[in-house]
Amino acid sequence: MKLAGRGLACVRGGRGVFSGLDFDVSGTQALAVTGINGAGKSSLLRILAGLLQAEAGSIELEGGDPERSVAEHAHYLGHRDPLKPALSVRENLEFWQAFLGGERADIADSLSRAGISHAAELPAVVLSAGQRRRLSMARLLAVKRPIWLLDEPTSALDAEGQKLFASLMMRHLDNGGLIVAATHGFLGIEARELRIGGAA
16 A cells, blocks of 8 residues: 655645655654645545645545545544543444444453553543543554654653553554654654644
8 A cells, every 4th residue: 555645735824834745654663754844644534534724735545445535444543532522432433433334352451552451431521631542552452554644642641651652653563553653752663754844
């Protein structure tokens, strides 16, 4: 599988964020998107996830299901962890499996690998920021998708959580997946860099 962007441009609020952006990343590879605040790192991920429309350019996916969009091949993990506060940790994963469809993994195993199985029956509203991020990590595992779009993926995680997330990312790559991650720091995995310029 190969994901590529050609001549991508983004405009937000009438302001040009970036233009003429080219990149490609293949299965087993990670691409770290770097740049100052306001450069468009998050906007690029949201374009790839189908949440924003590019002003110009194209996105191409080779090796995927031709009947499905890039977004339907991808997990998007943004700054905010998507959860339903009234549902338990386990019920949140059950919701996402039903909503996203596709190939499912065992929920108990996903929670265990994300290090949050001890909180499976707790309502999500009581989770700490780090636990919410671990629940989002479990969502990446609970429904199998080859593309992970990660925006500052280790935010809110302590050193142990960051190490765990790095191991999950490496396993995803080893299984043929690909990762595009916006980051200000080291991801904990080997990654090529795509630096975006822009105003702060």
